[in-house]
Amino acid sequence: MEAVRASAAWVASRSSHVTVDLQEIEKVVDKIQGNVPKVEWDFEGIHYFDNGPLTVQYLFVLDALNFCFWPDKDLSYDHLASGLKLALEKDKTALNADRLKNYTGPQLRQLLNWPRPLPIEEERVRLLHEVGLELERNFGDQAANLVKSAGNSAATLIELITRHFPGFRDHSLYKGHQVFLYKRAQIFVADLWGAFKGQNYGEFNDINSITIFADYIVPAVLRELGILKYGSNLSCSIDSNREIVPGSEEEVEIRACSIYAVEKMRDLIGKKFGKQLLSIDIDLWLWSCGVQNMALSHHRTLSIYY
Numbered sequence: 001m002e003a004v005r006a007s008a009a010w011v012a013s014r015s016s017h018v019t020v021d022l023q024e025i026e027k028v029v030d031k032i033q034g035n036v037p038k039v040e041w042d043f044e045g046i047h048y049f050d051n052g053p054l055t056v057q058y059l060f061v062l063d064a065l066n067f068c069f070w071p072d073k074d075l076s077y078d079h080l081a082s083g084l085k086l087a088l089e090k091d092k093t094a095l096n097a098d099r100l101k102n103y104t105g106p107q108l109r110q111l112l113n114w115p116r117p118l119p120i121e122e123e124r125v126r127l128l129h130e131v132g133l134e135l136e137r138n139f140g141d142q143a144a145n146l147v148k149s150a151g152n153s154a155a156t157l158i159e160l161i162t163r164h165f166p167g168f169r170d171h172s173l174y175k176g177h178q179v180f181l182y183k184r185a186q187i188f189v190a191d192l193w194g195a196f197k198g199q200n201y202g203e204f205n206d207i208n209s210i211t212i213f214a215d216y217i218v219p220a221v222l223r224e225l226g227i228l229k230y231g232s233n234l235s236c237s238i239d240s241n242r243e244i245v246p247g248s249e250e251e252v253e254i255r256a257c258s259i260y261a262v263e264k265m266r267d268l269i270g271k272k273f274g275k276q277l278l279s280i281d282i283d284l285w286l287w288s289c290g291v292q293n294m295a296l297s298h299h300r301t302l303s304i305y306y
């Protein structure tokens, strides 16, 4: 994931709406003494898990739809995860490739037991079709085969996903440069690693190459910690829930600076405390703090990527 790390650093070095405060990173690192609180994967108890290929199919579909819940104030990621889990428990074929290819918006809502249209529902349906079609065309219908073909490499799996599934190509243009963020592709790898506890479908020999997943929760936590500082116009937009345009400098800076800040935090923990942490562990800690703090205001961008 060198492309993600390098392009995030490139943005951070030219950023004007968002600043990464290195002193605040140091304060946080000193405060926790380099010990990032361990958060269990599925601390919420919402995920489907059967230790086999159907779990991989579940996680891939979950992460194909893992974006933009905020436009409906009652909807959250938990509804998606537990909705898919329940659907699978009722009908093991619910996420088969041939079914994914054919879901309509109302059927998807019904599958998730959600009473009204989902945010950007047409895109969610289109992405489900894309997953079903491509799994059928190249991976014998199963996300488990996609994972197997990566040969225990997280970087290879992300490359395969972004090559075969255009909906996962989370990138932006910033000052003329292509910036790679790959939030949903990376989180899929992290979900496999977490769910299978680094074994079987979750075994990756380069798991440390993954960065954090630039969503709308982690930046809000980093801002709350004082690690990200926003300019006054951007602060004002976020605090008054004004939407941030997808692809705008502000949006790219928020996401890229979050990745960069956590990489700096991880480096510092290594240097000062001699601990080699994974960005995934820092991410899950920050994310779990964020979702438990209802008062946190986050940036609002309509996007299929996060």
Ligand SMILES: Nc1nc2c(c(CN[C@H]3C=C[C@H](O)[C@@H]3O)cn2[C@@H]2O[C@H](COP(=O)(O)O)[C@@H](O)[C@H]2O)c(=O)[nH]1
Residues within 6 Å of the ligand: 040, 041, 042, 043, 044, 066, 067, 068, 069, 070, 075, 076, 077, 078, 081, 187, 191, 194, 212, 213, 214, 215, 216, 217, 218, 283, 284, 287, 291, 306
């Ligand atoms: N950085 C980061 N972002 C994450 C996750 C997860 C869930 N990860 C699973 C892995 C282990 C746990 O047990 C979780 O179940 C979701 N999100 C993002 O949050 C936002 C949803 O927020 P709200 O609208 O409040 O539900 C949305 O952008 C969504 O894409 C994560 O881990 N890291």
